[in-house]
Amino acid sequence: MNLLDGKATAAxxxxxxxxxxxxxxxxxxxxxxxxxxxxxxxxxxxxxVNSKEKDCHEVGMSSTVxxxxxxxxEAELLxxxxxxxxxxxxxxxxxxxxxxxxxxxxxxxxTINPDKDVDGFxxxxxxxxxxxxxxxxSATPDGIMELLARxxxxxxxxxxxxxxxxxxxxxxxxxxxxxxANPGDCTVTICHSRTKDLKAFCLQxxxxxxxxxxxxxxxxxxxxxxxxxxxxxxxxxxAQNKSGFKLLxxxxxxxVAPKCSYITPVPGGVGPxxxxxxxxxxxxxxxxxx
Amino acid sequence: MNLLDGKATAAxxxxxxxxxxxxxxxxxxxxxxxxxxxxxxxxxxxxxVNSKEKDCHEVGMSSTVxxxxxxxxEAELLxxxxxxxxxxxxxxxxxxxxxxxxxxxxxxxxTINPDKDVDGFxxxxxxxxxxxxxxxxSATPDGIMELLARxxxxxxxxxxxxxxxxxxxxxxxxxxxxxxANPGDCTVTICHSRTKDLKAFCLQxxxxxxxxxxxxxxxxxxxxxxxxxxxxxxxxxxAQNKSGFKLLxxxxxxxVAPKCSYITPVPGGVGPxxxxxxxxxxxxxxxxxx
Numbered sequence: 001m002n003l004l005d006g007k008a009t010a011a012x013x014x015x016x017x018x019x020x021x022x023x024x025x026x027x028x029x030x031x032x033x034x035x036x037x038x039x040x041x042x043x044x045x046x047x048x049v050n051s052k053e054k055d056c057h058e059v060g061m062s063s064t065v066x067x068x069x070x071x072x073x074e075a076e077l078l079x080x081x082x083x084x085x086x087x088x089x090x091x092x093x094x095x096x097x098x099x100x101x102x103x104x105x106x107x108x109x110x111t112i113n114p115d116k117d118v119d120g121f122x123x124x125x126x127x128x129x130x131x132x133x134x135x136x137x138s139a140t141p142d143g144i145m146e147l148l149a150r151x152x153x154x155x156x157x158x159x160x161x162x163x164x165x166x167x168x169x170x171x172x173x174x175x176x177x178x179x180x181a182n183p184g185d186c187t188v189t190i191c192h193s194r195t196k197d198l199k200a201f202c203l204q205x206x207x208x209x210x211x212x213x214x215x216x217x218x219x220x221x222x223x224x225x226x227x228x229x230x231x232x233x234x235x236x237x238x239a240q241n242k243s244g245f246k247l248l249x250x251x252x253x254x255x256v257a258p259k260c261s262y263i264t265p266v267p268g269g270v271g272p273x274x275x276x277x278x279x280x281x282x283x284x285x286x287x288x289x290x
Numbered sequence: 291m292n293l294l295d296g297k298a299t300a301a302x303x304x305x306x307x308x309x310x311x312x313x314x315x316x317x318x319x320x321x322x323x324x325x326x327x328x329x330x331x332x333x334x335x336x337x338x339v340n341s342k343e344k345d346c347h348e349v350g351m352s353s354t355v356x357x358x359x360x361x362x363x364e365a366e367l368l369x370x371x372x373x374x375x376x377x378x379x380x381x382x383x384x385x386x387x388x389x390x391x392x393x394x395x396x397x398x399x400x401t402i403n404p405d406k407d408v409d410g411f412x413x414x415x416x417x418x419x420x421x422x423x424x425x426x427x428s429a430t431p432d433g434i435m436e437l438l439a440r441x442x443x444x445x446x447x448x449x450x451x452x453x454x455x456x457x458x459x460x461x462x463x464x465x466x467x468x469x470x471a472n473p474g475d476c477t478v479t480i481c482h483s484r485t486k487d488l489k490a491f492c493l494q495x496x497x498x499x500x501x502x503x504x505x506x507x508x509x510x511x512x513x514x515x516x517x518x519x520x521x522x523x524x525x526x527x528x529a530q531n532k533s534g535f536k537l538l539x540x541x542x543x544x545x546v547a548p549k550c551s552y553i554t555p556v557p558g559g560v561g562p563x564x565x566x567x568x569x570x571x572x573x574x575x576x577x578x579x580x
Contacts, residue, residue, distance in 0.1 A: 106423070123417025130420050130465070131413060131457045133396070157484045165468055167421045175420070175465070178455055178480045187491065189479040190468045194447045201477065 001257050004147050004230070004264040010272035013146070014059055017279050021060040024286065032286035033062040034118065034278075035084050037095045039077065039103070040070035045096045052094070055275055061282060064090070074103045078111050085113040091285040092118035094278070115290055118281035121168075125290075130175045136281045136290055141172040143273025144209070144230055146280075148183040153207075153228055153262055156185035161201050163218075163250070164211035165192040169232050173209050198222075210250035220255040228262045232270050291547050294437050294520070294554040300562035303436070304349055307569050311350040314576065322576035323352040324408065324568075325374050327385045329367065329393070330360035335386045342384070342568060349569055354380070364393045368401050375403040381575040382408035384568070405580055408571035411458075415580075420465045426571045426580055431462040433563025434499070434520055436570075438473040443497075443518055443552055446475035451491050453508070453540070454501035455482040459522050463499050488512075500540035510545040518552040522560050 025031055034056050038049045049065055056063035066080060077099075084093045093116045099105050109117075114124045120138035128135035137145070148155060160177050164170035170190060178188040186207065191198050202208055202222040210218045211232035223229060233250030249266030257263050264270055284290060315321055324346050328339045339355055346353035356370060367389075374383045383406045389395050399407075404414045410428035418425035427435070438445060450467050454460035460480060468478040476497065481488050492498055492512040500508045501522035513519060523540030539556030547553050554560055574580060 123421060123423070124414045126417035126420055127413025127415070130416055130461060133413070157486050159486075165470070171420060171465070171468075174468075174480070175461070178461075178464075178482070180455075180482075180484075185482075185484040187479060187481050187485040189477060190464070191477050192468070192470075192475075194470075194475040195477040196447050196449075 001260050002151070002262045004151055004153075004262050004269060006143070006147060006264060006270055006273040007268040009147055009150055010143075010276040013276045013280065014055075017276070017283055018059040020283055025060070030089065030286075031060065031062045032092075032282055033064070033090050034092045034094070034282045035064045035066060035087075035090045037066050037068070037077070037080065037084075037093070039068045039072060039096070039099055042098075045098075049096050051275060052278060055279055056282070059279055061279065070100050072100075072103075074107065077103055077108060081108060081111045085111075085116060090116065092116050092282040094119045115288075116285060118278060118285055120281065126167075126172075129172060132179050132181070134290065136284065137176065137277075138168055138172060139274045139277040139281070140169050140232065140270060141176055142277040142280070143275075144173065144232070144270060145176055145183055146277065147230075147264070147270070147273050148228075151262060153183065155183040155207065158186050158206035159204055160186040160188045160207040160209065161205035162188060162190045162209045162211065163192075163198065163202075164209075164213070164232070165190055166211065169211040170209070173211065177207075177209075212250055214250055215248040216250070216252040218251040218256060220252065220259060223256050223259050225259050226261045227259065229256060229260050229264070230270065231264050231266050234266060234271065291550050292441070292552045294441055294443075294552050294559060296433070296437055296554060296560055296563040297558040299437055299440055300433075300566040303566045303570065304345075307566070307573055308349040310573055315350070320379065320576075321350070321352045322382075322572055323354065323380050324382045324384070324572045325354045325356065325377075325380045327356050327358070327367070327370065327374075327383070329358045329362060329386070329389055332388075335388075339386050341565060345565055345569055346572070351569065351572060360390050362390075362393075364397065367393060367398060371398060371401045375401075375406060380406065382406050382568075382572040384409045405578075406575060408568060408575055410571065416457075416462075419462060422469050422471070424580065426574065427466065427567075428458055428462060429564045429567040429571070430459050430522060430560060431466055432567040432570070433565075434463065434522070434560060435466055435473055436567065437520075437554070437560070437563050438518075441552060443473065445473040445497065448476050448496035449494055450476040450478045450497040450499065451495035452478060452480045452499045452501065453482075453488065453492075454499075454503070454522070455480055456501065459501040460499070463501065467497075467499075502540055504540055505538040506540070506542040508541040508546060510542065510549060513546050513549050515549050516551045517549065519546060519550050519554070520560065521554050521556050524556060524561065 120136035174190040177186040207228040215235035231249035231251040239246040410426035464480040467476040505525035521539035521541040529536040
């Protein structure tokens with residue numbers, strides 16, 4: 001069993017990105033700059049945005065967080081997005097979701113300049129991704145693809161079962177892994193809540209992407225010997241430790257891992273790769289390389 | 291065995307569309323209007339565009355074909371697209387593909403106003419389709435979905451195997467049939483040239499979408515009893531008849547049909563549905579309902 005070590009890989013990538021940022025600065029160009037919009041006082045959103053800011057600083061990028069009260073109107077928020085679209089000092093813009101209910105998220109996302117849409121949520125970028133054109137791939141799927149690439153996991157001709165059809169993980173993964181590309185060229189089966197006999201599909205899989213969001217759902221009896229398992233789930237459960245909680249993936253790691261050729265741990269697998277992918281996209285944006 | 295009769299269904303839909311067009315005219319509004327751009331003198335392209343024009347007239351829509359010589363530059367063609375984008379008398383625009391090699395097709399497609407992109411090829415519309423938002427779905431996948439809907443073919447929880455990953459058929463079909471929708475909610479496996487043991491996948495399928503473009507590829511030994519088979523292939527082969535050729539699908543109809551619960555014939559299956567879907571999208575455009 002080989003660990004797909006997201007933590008170590010992300011750390012390595014951060015060094016590479018920091019080096020590229022340094023080269024950009026040394027060449028006399030402006031420092032790559034990520035802007036984040038944060039609306040309201042949601043604790044989790046606050047934490048995510050803080051992490052993203054910290055990551056930027058670690059690799060030498062600039063970051064700006066624009067905070068707005070929960071009472072901001074949709075029209076006002078759209079104006080703020082347009083301001084950043086037009087701000088030549090900012091390369092990438094993310095709008096931390098969810099937004100308050102009175103704001104149409106899709107409208108906000110579609111107002112972001114696709115060239116600055118480093119989250120890859122704009123439908124234009126989704127369309128490019130699906131048709132195999134260069135684009136910003138959203139952070140979690142991009143991080144998974146990068147991890148498979150760096151560990152040289154063989155994907156061509158393999159059968160990949162993706163569990164979950166969310167627009168941010170399952171669906172892009174199924175489209176990416178079935179592309180004529182490397183990693184890619186998989187026969188992909190996309191499974192979801194309406195799938196009958198999920199276990200039978202999983203038992204046929206060379207590669208399983210578990211992205212359904214149910215703690216320890218994937219058990220050893222669902223995985224065949226030698227499979228590659230990527231665990232996208234993160235569920236917080238109460239625990240008797242300092243923080244009072246621990247993180248569980250969608251995979252029952254202890255029993256599944258011994259059967260796998262490769263597996264991602266939780267934490268330390270997909271999570272750090274997701275974070276670093278945002279930096280990668282911001283660097284691409286700064287280089288004008290969407 | 292039930293025939294999914296695309297010819298009859300398309301004829302029925304044409305009547306419905308003609309009725310809607312009449313209502314629009316009777317309400318004093320402008321006649322729905324489709325524009326087609328045709329570059330060069332490719333025989334097949336000429337035939338397709340003529341069919342589309344004929345279809346428009348049959349349902350009472352206006353159509354305009356703009357013909358340009360093969361020597362038109364990319365910049366000139368882009369200008370023509372922009373002119374139609376800005377022409378308030380035109381609801382839908384299609385650019386007949388392929389274009390001459392000196393013209394970047396993707397650039398032309400992305401210049402079409404997404405609101406007029408009745409072919410559904412603009413990546414913004416592809417992105418909407420993939421994320422389950424209202425959009426123009428391109429004609430062949432839209433026609434297949436409509437056919438399944440009208441025949442009330444049960445899809446929820448079924449295993450659908452899509453053979454082929456083209457951006458105009460296989461990929462959209464795999465995304466549409468796996469959406470939380472009806473038709474939809476299928477577990478979908480997307481297969482392609484790199485798939486190993488395609489037969490084994492096909493034998494597990496409740497629904498097969500054959501879109502690989504190889505005449506009579508799918509044989510009876512690859513299909514299980516009671517399957518639904520949709521044949522997207524059209525290959526011309528020489529024949530001893532008046533026209534000198536006949537059309538073959540991707541499915542060996544005579545031997546596969548007896549095993550099926552539903553099957554589309556070729557010709558008279560997906561083809562007519564594809565044609566009528568363009569009219570459906572043009573009507574949507576005229577109503578401002580992308």
